[in-house]
Amino acid sequence: MYGAVKVDEEKCNGCKLCVFSCPDPNVLTLLKTKKITVNQDRCKACGLCASVCPKEALTVN
Amino acid sequence: MSKDFLRISPAFEDVMPAEYRELVASGPYGKGYGISDLGSHKELLEEHPLCAGCGLALSLRLTLSVLPAPEDTVIVGSTGCSALAFPQVALHNIHSLFGNQNAVASGLKRALKLRFPDKHKDVVVVAGDGATADIGLDMVMQSWFRGELITTIMLDNEAYANTGGQESGMSPKGAVLYMAPKGKKFQKVNMPELAREAGCVYVAAVSPANPKRLGKAIKRAILVAREVGPTYVQIFAPCPTNFKFKPQETIKRIKEREKDGTYLMREYISPEAQEYLAAMEGGTKDE
Numbered sequence: 001m002y003g004a005v006k007v008d009e010e011k012c013n014g015c016k017l018c019v020f021s022c023p024d025p026n027v028l029t030l031l032k033t034k035k036i037t038v039n040q041d042r043c044k045a046c047g048l049c050a051s052v053c054p055k056e057a058l059t060v061n
Numbered sequence: 062m063s064k065d066f067l068r069i070s071p072a073f074e075d076v077m078p079a080e081y082r083e084l085v086a087s088g089p090y091g092k093g094y095g096i097s098d099l100g101s102h103k104e105l106l107e108e109h110p111l112c113a114g115c116g117l118a119l120s121l122r123l124t125l126s127v128l129p130a131p132e133d134t135v136i137v138g139s140t141g142c143s144a145l146a147f148p149q150v151a152l153h154n155i156h157s158l159f160g161n162q163n164a165v166a167s168g169l170k171r172a173l174k175l176r177f178p179d180k181h182k183d184v185v186v187v188a189g190d191g192a193t194a195d196i197g198l199d200m201v202m203q204s205w206f207r208g209e210l211i212t213t214i215m216l217d218n219e220a221y222a223n224t225g226g227q228e229s230g231m232s233p234k235g236a237v238l239y240m241a242p243k244g245k246k247f248q249k250v251n252m253p254e255l256a257r258e259a260g261c262v263y264v265a266a267v268s269p270a271n272p273k274r275l276g277k278a279i280k281r282a283i284l285v286a287r288e289v290g291p292t293y294v295q296i297f298a299p300c301p302t303n304f305k306f307k308p309q310e311t312i313k314r315i316k317e318r319e320k321d322g323t324y325l326m327r328e329y330i331s332p333e334a335q336e337y338l339a340a341m342e343g344g345t346k347d348e
Binding site for chain 2: 016019020021022023024025026028029030036042044045046047048050051052060
């Protein structure tokens with residue numbers, strides 16, 4: 001894919017709202033540190049996760 | 062299928078695909094995971110070729126994550142966008158002829174009942190709105206009339222999306238699509254009411270904008286279908302490709318449609334199902 005979403009780890013509070021809104025499986029996962037990580041190879045950059053993030057920690061490039 | 066079948070023989074562990082090993086190590090089999098456990102385990106759906114921002118893919122992913130017993134579930138699919146994702150799902154699934162899904166599921170459920178009389182085998186039909194409300198409507202309705210113990214889940218994207226955007230019975234009135242340039246002339250089919258009248262004991266219309274509610278509805282529908290009667294869940298899954306909106310607006314669009322009353326989210330539980338659910342959920346009902 002040409003684009004992917006990026007996580008700003010300082011803003012992320014691990015609420016998992018992005019995980020519940022991502023149409024692709026196994027892309028967004030919660031680390032043990034309660035931060036979200038992105039599998040950039042599989043991300044389709046639709047931006048749904050960024051649209052629901054209350055902390056604006058996700059950006060699509 | 063039992064969980065033992067999934068285990069890999071130690072001698073072959075290094076030659077198995079990485080995805081399979083992950084599924085055995087951290088998959089959802091036998092764990093009873095729900096929506097809130099998403100993101101911390103390997104999902105049943107590996108990946109899919111559906112469009113970016115697809116509401117149907119999101120609904121399918123959430124649906125698969127709340128199955129009460131994934132190792133004892135058989136999914137019957139039908140032609141449509143959802144069928145493109147099923148080859149990558151780590152569950153038993155059958156692809157039926159277009160519109161035949163409920164007839165196939167009826168036979169399958171009866172056969173499984175004979176083969177495993179002391180076990181609950183969940184047969185879940187997951188099909189699009191074309192297969193459920195248009196082409197397969199007679200099979201769907203007849204299975205409800207007969208009171209088959211199956212769950213029917215409709216992923217309602219309001220169009221025939223993977224053939225270029227023809228109008229379906231579930232498209233809203235006036236919808237303009239690529240292959241319906243004049244706009245649809247008649248109303249959206251009221252499937253939840255039809256299901257209720259046709260004998261479904263549990264009917265729900267939900268959307269992925271509220272994942273907790275969606276998860277609860279699917280779980281209830283599958284549990285009720287084990288003993289009480291047929292159940293029906295309709296999931297609103299807008300299509301960004303055919304309804305021409307940006308992929309990041311899928312959830313916003315669901316909320317707008319809910320707000321202006323053109324897509325009603327509702328739940329109907331018959332008295333028998335209510336009784337069964339109350340016993341299952343330990344009397345902690347929040348309706």
